[in-house]
Amino acid sequence: MPGSSSKSGGRGPSSSPLPHAVVPSSRPLRPSRYVPVSAAAFFLVGSTTLFFCFTCPWLSERFSVAIPIYNGIIFLFVLANFCMATFMDPGIFPRAEEDEDKEDDFRAPLYKTVEIRGIQVRMKWCSTCRFYRPPRCSHCSVCDNCVEDFDHHCPWVNNCIGRRNYRYFFLFLLSLTAHIMAVFGFGLLFILYHRQNIDRLHAIVTLAVMCVAGLFFIPVAGLTGFHIVLVARGRTTNEQVTGKFRGGVNPFTNGCWKNVSHVLCSSQAPRYLGRRKCAQSVSLQPPFLRPQLTEAQLAAKILDNGIQGDLHRSKSSLEMMESQSCDAEPPPPPKPELRYPGITRGNTEECSLLNKAPPTPTMYKYRPTYSPGKNHTALTHAYANQLSRGESVGSARDSSSSTSSLLQASQQPGFRSQPSLDRRETSSERVGGGGGGERREVGREGGGGGGGIPGYSLGGRSYPSFSDPTVLSAVASRSSSSTHTSAGTVHVSEATTTSASFKSLANQTPPPHHPSRNGSLSYDSLLAGGDEFDKAVGVSSVAPDVSGGRPCTPAAGGGYSSPFLSSQQREAEMQSQSTQSPHHHHRSSHHHHPFLHHSSSSTSSSPPPPPERERLLGEPHLPAAPAGQTSAPPPPHHHHHHHHHHHHSHHHHHHSSSSSSTSRPPRFAAPHAGPHHAYPYRTRSTDTPLGSSSTTHPPRSPHPPPLGKSLSYSSAAAAEMQYRLVRKASASAGANAAGVGGGGGGGMGGGGIQVPKDELMQMKSLSRINGGQPFSSTSTSSCSAPSSPCHPVNTSAPPRAACPSPALMLSPAHKPQGSGVKKVTGVGGTTYEISV
Amino acid sequence: MAETHSLQDMRQQAAITAKVFIQRDYSSGTMCQFQTKFPSELENRIDKQQFEETVRALNNMYAEAEKLGSQSYIEGCLACLTAYTVFLCMETHYEKVLKKIAKYIQEQNDKIYAPRGLLLTDPIERGLGTLYSDC
Numbered sequence: 001m002p003g004s005s006s007k008s009g010g011r012g013p014s015s016s017p018l019p020h021a022v023v024p025s026s027r028p029l030r031p032s033r034y035v036p037v038s039a040a041a042f043f044l045v046g047s048t049t050l051f052f053c054f055t056c057p058w059l060s061e062r063f064s065v066a067i068p069i070y071n072g073i074i075f076l077f078v079l080a081n082f083c084m085a086t087f088m089d090p091g092i093f094p095r096a097e098e099d100e101d102k103e104d105d106f107r108a109p110l111y112k113t114v115e116i117r118g119i120q121v122r123m124k125w126c127s128t129c130r131f132y133r134p135p136r137c138s139h140c141s142v143c144d145n146c147v148e149d150f151d152h153h154c155p156w157v158n159n160c161i162g163r164r165n166y167r168y169f170f171l172f173l174l175s176l177t178a179h180i181m182a183v184f185g186f187g188l189l190f191i192l193y194h195r196q197n198i199d200r201l202h203a204i205v206t207l208a209v210m211c212v213a214g215l216f217f218i219p220v221a222g223l224t225g226f227h228i229v230l231v232a233r234g235r236t237t238n239e240q241v242t243g244k245f246r247g248g249v250n251p252f253t254n255g256c257w258k259n260v261s262h263v264l265c266s267s268q269a270p271r272y273l274g275r276r277k278c279a280q281s282v283s284l285q286p287p288f289l290r291p292q293l294t295e296a297q298l299a300a301k302i303l304d305n306g307i308q309g310d311l312h313r314s315k316s317s318l319e320m321m322e323s324q325s326c327d328a329e330p331p332p333p334p335k336p337e338l339r340y341p342g343i344t345r346g347n348t349e350e351c352s353l354l355n356k357a358p359p360t361p362t363m364y365k366y367r368p369t370y371s372p373g374k375n376h377t378a379l380t381h382a383y384a385n386q387l388s389r390g391e392s393v394g395s396a397r398d399s400s401s402s403t404s405s406l407l408q409a410s411q412q413p414g415f416r417s418q419p420s421l422d423r424r425e426t427s428s429e430r431v432g433g434g435g436g437g438e439r440r441e442v443g444r445e446g447g448g449g450g451g452g453i454p455g456y457s458l459g460g461r462s463y464p465s466f467s468d469p470t471v472l473s474a475v476a477s478r479s480s481s482s483t484h485t486s487a488g489t490v491h492v493s494e495a496t497t498t499s500a501s502f503k504s505l506a507n508q509t510p511p512p513h514h515p516s517r518n519g520s521l522s523y524d525s526l527l528a529g530g531d532e533f534d535k536a537v538g539v540s541s542v543a544p545d546v547s548g549g550r551p552c553t554p555a556a557g558g559g560y561s562s563p564f565l566s567s568q569q570r571e572a573e574m575q576s577q578s579t580q581s582p583h584h585h586h587r588s589s590h591h592h593h594p595f596l597h598h599s600s601s602s603t604s605s606s607p608p609p610p611p612e613r614e615r616l617l618g619e620p621h622l623p624a625a626p627a628g629q630t631s632a633p634p635p636p637h638h639h640h641h642h643h644h645h646h647h648h649s650h651h652h653h654h655h656s657s658s659s660s661s662t663s664r665p666p667r668f669a670a671p672h673a674g675p676h677h678a679y680p681y682r683t684r685s686t687d688t689p690l691g692s693s694s695t696t697h698p699p700r701s702p703h704p705p706p707l708g709k710s711l712s713y714s715s716a717a718a719a720e721m722q723y724r725l726v727r728k729a730s731a732s733a734g735a736n737a738a739g740v741g742g743g744g745g746g747g748m749g750g751g752g753i754q755v756p757k758d759e760l761m762q763m764k765s766l767s768r769i770n771g772g773q774p775f776s777s778t779s780t781s782s783c784s785a786p787s788s789p790c791h792p793v794n795t796s797a798p799p800r801a802a803c804p805s806p807a808l809m810l811s812p813a814h815k816p817q818g819s820g821v822k823k824v825t826g827v828g829g830t831t832y833e834i835s836v
Numbered sequence: 837m838a839e840t841h842s843l844q845d846m847r848q849q850a851a852i853t854a855k856v857f858i859q860r861d862y863s864s865g866t867m868c869q870f871q872t873k874f875p876s877e878l879e880n881r882i883d884k885q886q887f888e889e890t891v892r893a894l895n896n897m898y899a900e901a902e903k904l905g906s907q908s909y910i911e912g913c914l915a916c917l918t919a920y921t922v923f924l925c926m927e928t929h930y931e932k933v934l935k936k937i938a939k940y941i942q943e944q945n946d947k948i949y950a951p952r953g954l955l956l957t958d959p960i961e962r963g964l965g966t967l968y969s970d971c
Contacts, residue, residue, distance in 0.1 A: 080919035093963040114862045121862070131965060136866055148963075149866065171916075252865055258904070267901065267908040267929040268915075272963040 033142070037086065037158035044082070044176075047212045048075050051183050054205040055190045062193070067186060074179045081172035082157065089271045090162030091148035093137065096130040116251040136252065138238055148269075152237040161237075164269045170231060171264075173224040180220060184213040234259035856954075858891065858967040868898040870959070870967050881952050881971065890944050890956070894937060894967070901933035934960055 048071075056068040112123045112132050123132040126139050129146040133139065138150035140160045149163035161169045187210040194203045230240055234253030239245060253259055856877045861869040872891045874884045907929050915922050941956050949956055955970040962968070 076919055077916070084920055093965070096962075116862050116865060134860065134866065134965070135862055168920075254865075261904050265904050265909045265912050267903075267911060268923070268931075270928075270930050270934055270960065272960070275960065 033155070033158055036155040040156045041082070043212060043216065044078065047209050048179070048183065050205050051187065051209050054202045055187055055209070058190060058202070059186055071179070071182055071186070074175055074182060077175045078172065078179050081168045081175055084168035085154070085161065085165050085172050086157040086159050088159075088165040088168060089273060090150075090160040090166075091164040091269060091271070092143075092145040092160075092162075092273050093129060093131070093134075093148060094272050095128070119249055119251040121251060136236060136239070148272075149236060150238050152241075164271065166236075167263055167266075170227055173220065173227055177217075177221050177224045180213045180217045184210055184217060187213065231260055231263050232256045234262075856969045856971055858969070860965065861895075867902055868959075868964050869895045877971065878954070878969070881954055882949070886948060890948070891967070893940065894959075897933055897937050897940065901930045901937075 052068065052071070056071065059067045108125055110125050112125075113120050114123060114135065115121070116135060121135045123135060125131070126133050126146050128139060128144065131146075133146055134148065136149045137146050139146045140150065140153050142153045143160050145160070147160045147162035149166065151161040151166055151169070153160045154169065157169070157172075159165070187206045190206045191198070191203060191210070194200065194206075197203065198207075227237075230237060233240075233256075234250055235245060239250075254262065856875050858870050858875065861871040863869075870891050872888045872895070874887055878887060911922075911926075911929055938958050938960075941958050945954075945956055949969065953971065957968050957970070959965065959967045
C-alpha cells in the first residue's frame with residue numbers, strides 16, 4: 001500500500017527526525033502500524049465465521065455436534081489470547097523522571113554489568129527512558145518503550161511481547177495452530193464428502209477457507225515451533241535471534257520444566273504504568289536523628305555553590321551506588337515526596353538549589369577537582385548537550401555542519417583526556433544507541449515489507465535469519481527477502497548514525513577531572529583494557545585517584561570493576577599491570593565489551609562501518625551487517641563479533657583467523673587481552689582466540705588499539721582531537737616517534753577502511769600513531785603534526801575537517817610503551833594512548 | 837527574596853531530600869530481589885540489622901509473589917477457562933502480594949524509618965527498579 005508505506009516510512013531516517021523526541025502519547029498516528037493486525041483479525045474472524053456458517057452445519061449433522069463446539073471453544077480461546085496479546089501492557093517500564101541536570105545523562109557510563117548466576121550480564125543505559133535497562137529488558141523502537149523481558153515486537157498484534165503478555169502470545173500461537181489445523185481438517189472432510197457437488201456455494205466457501213487456513217498454517221506452525229523451543233530453553237526471541245547465548249550459558253534458564261511452568265503458570269506480573277499511587281500517611285516529624293556533619297563536610301558543602309548539590313549527600317549516595325553492584329535505574333532527581341506531607345523539607349527555594357543536582361548519574365557531579373577548563377567545559381558541554389540531545393533524539397542528518405562547529409567547540413584547552421573520552425564515549429554511545437534505534441526502525445520497515453514473514457520485529461528490526469535450526473526451514477525463505485530490504489534501509493540509517501555518534505562525541509566536553517573513585521566509575525568503565533591506567537603514570541590527576549581506593553573497586557560487589565572480568569582477562573591484566581591498580585583495567589575493559597565486536601568486525605573499510613558500531617552500541621546483537629566488513633583484516637576482537645553475528649557464521653572464521661594477524665586495528669587497549677575478554681556474556685571459547693591474538697600483539701606495539709570499526713574511530717575522533725590538544729599542551733616531543741614509526745608503517749597498508757567521515761580518518765591516523773593499525777593514512781599524512789612522524793600510507797581522501805585541529809600532535813606524545821602512556825578508551829572501544 | 841539563608845542551614849535542611857537507592861539484586865536471575873547490602877549513607881541513620889531485615893522481608897514477599905505455586909496455577913487455569921474474564925473480577929496473586937508489600941512498607945516507615953527521618957518508597961512505583969529511601 002503506497003499510502004501506508006509512505007506513512008510507515010515516516011519512522012525511517014528519511015522522514016522527520018526525533019522518533020524519541022515525540023512523547024508516546026502524542027506520537028503521530030501511523031495507520032500502517034495497524035495493517036497487519038487488522039489483516040490478522042480480519043482473516044481470523046472472517047474465515048472462522050465462514051467456516052461456522054458454511055461448513056459446520058453439515059458437519060454437525062453428518063457427524064456430531066461436538067465438532068462445532070470443539071471448534072467454537074478453540075476459536076474462543078484464540079480470540080481471547082489474541083486480545084490479551086494485543087491489548088495487554090507487555091511490561092513497559094515507566095520513564096524515569098527527567099533529570100534536571102541533563103548533563104548527567106551524558107556522564108553516566110553506557111553500560112553496567114551485573115553478575116547473574118556467575119555470568120556477567122551487561123545493562124545498557126537507555127537514553128530514552130533514562131535508566132539502565134534491567135537484564136532482558138530491551139527498548140522497542142516501534143513502541144518507543146523499554147519492555148521487561150522483551151521478546152519481540154509483533155506486528156500481527158501490533159504490540160510488544162514482553163513479560164506480561166508472553167504467555168498469551170504463546171497460547172495464541174498454540175491455539176491458532178490448533179484452530180487452523182481443525183478448520184483445515186474439517187474443511188477437507190467436507191470437501192471430500194462433497195466432491196460431486198463441488199460447485200455449490202458451500203463447497204466453494206469451504207475451499208476458500210481451506211486455502212486461507214493452509215496459507216497461514218505454515219508460518220504460524222513454524223512460529224509456534226520456534227516459540228516452543230524458546231520456552232523450553234528459557235530464552236526470549238530477542239536473545240535467540242541476536243545469538244546472545246550461542247555457545248554460552250543462559251543465566252535465565254531454570255531447566256525445561258521450570259521454564260515452561262514459569263511461562264504458563266506464573267502469576268500475572270503487575271504492570272508498571274498507570275499505577276494508582278496510594279497516598280501514604282506517614283509523616284516525618286523533626287527532629288530526627290541525623291549525623292552531625294563534620295567541619296570538613298560542612299566546608300565541602302559550603303564550597304559547593306549549591307548548584308552542584310550536596311557534596312556529602314551526593315558522595316555518599318555515590319558510594320552507595322558504587323557499592324551496589326548494579327544499577328537497574330539511576331536514581332531520579334531528588335524531588336520532594338508529596339506522599340509524606342508532614343515531612344519538613346526545608347524551604348522549597350533552599351531545596352531547589354540542592355535538588356538541582358540529581359543523584360544520578362551523579363558520579364561526576366561531585367568530583368573534588370575540576371579541570372582548569374571548567375568554564376570552557378561548561379560552555380561546550382551545554383552546547384554539546386544540546387547537540388547531543390538533538391542527536392539522540394534522532395536528527396542525525398547534517399553532520400558536517402555541526403561537526404565542524406563541534407570540533408571547534410571541542411577544541412578547548414585544558415581538557416583532560418580521560419574525562420573527555422569518557423563523556424564522548426557515553427554520549428556517542430547513547431547517540432549510537434539512539435541511532436541504532438532509528439536504524440532498527442528502518443530495518444523494520446524494510447523487513448516488514450516482506451510479506452508472510454512471521455513478523456518478528458526485534459526492537460523494530462526484523463531479523464531475517466534465526467540461528468535456531470528449527471526455525472530456519474520455516475522462515476529462511478521469507479527472511480532472505482526481508483533481509484535485503486532491511487539491509488538496504490539499514491545502510492541509510494547507518495550513515496546518519498555515524499554522523500550522529502561522531503557529533504555526540506565531538507560535542508562532549510571533557511568532563512571534569514575525576515581523580516577519585518567518582519570519576520573512575522564513569523570513564524573507567526568506558527576505558528578499555530585498563531592498560532591505560534597501568535601506563536598512565538604521567539597522568540597525575542588520574543594516577544593517584546586511580547590507585548586510590550575507588551569505591552567502585554571490585555571489593556564486595558562494588559561497581560562493575562571486578563565482576564566482569566573473565567578469568568583470562570584478569571590474568572592478562574594482572575600480568576600487564578604496572579603501577580595502577582587492576583581495577584582500572586577492569587573498569588575500562590568492561591567497556592570494551594560492547595565495542596569489541598565493533599572493532600573486530602570493521603577493521604576493514606566496509607562501506608557502512610558506522611552501522612556496525614551503531615548496532616553494537618545499540619544492542620549486543622549484530623544485524624545482517626554488510627558482509628564486507630569482515631573481509632578486511634579484522635582485529636583480534638572479531639571473534640567477539642561473530643558471537644553477535646549469528647547470521648554470518650562465516651564471520652567467525654574470518655575473525656578467528658584474523659585475530660592472530662599481525663596487522664591490528666588501532667586499538668589502544670592494552671596488549672593483554674584484557675578488554676577482549678571483557679564481554680562476559682561470550683563464553684570462553686571466544687576468549688581464547690583473543691588471548692592468542694593479544695599475546696601476539698604486545699611485541700608489535702604497546703597498545704594496539706583494536707579499532708576495527710571505522711565508526712568507532714569516527715566517534716573517537718573528536719576525543720582524539722581533544723586529547724591532542726591536551727597533548728599539545730603537555731606533550732613530550734617525539735616521545736612516540738618510535739612507536740609512531742613502527743605503528744604507522746605497519747598498519748598503513750592493512751585495513752583500508754573506507755571511512756566516510758573525516759573524523760574517522762583522524763581517528764585512524766591517531767590510532768596508527770599509537771599502535772599502527774590498518775587505517776587509511778591520508779588523514780595522518782595531511783594532518784601530521786610537526787612532532788609526529790606520521791606515515792601516509794594509504795591514499796584515501798584527505799580529511800576535510802580533520803586537519804585544522806592540531807590533531808596529530810598528540811601522536812608523538814604517545815609512547816609505545818612509555819611510563820607516561822595512559823590508555824583511555826574512547827567511543828566505540830577505541831583505546832587511545834595518551835602520554836602524560 | 838531579600839532574606840539570606842545560611843548555606844549550612846540550607847544544606848542541613850535540604851539533606852532531607854537525599855535519596856538512597858537500594859538496587860536490585862540480579863544474582864539469581866530476573867526475580868525481584870533487592871540487595872541487602874547496607875548502604876553506607878544510612879550508616880548513622882539506622883541500625884544495619886533492622887535495615888537488612890526489612891530488605892530481606894521484602895525479598896521474601898516478592899519471592900512469594902513470583903512463586904509458581906498452586907495458587908498461581910489454579911489462577912492460570914481459571915483464567916484460561918473463563919477466557920481471562922476472571923481478571924476483571926479477581927485480583928491476581930501478584931497484586932495481592934504487592935498490596936501486602938505496600939502495607940508492610942508503610943508499617944515499617946511508620947515504626948522504624950520515619951522516626952529516623954527516612955522514608956522507604958515502594959519499588960513498584962519505580963518499576964521494581966530500585967527501592968529507595970529518602971533521607
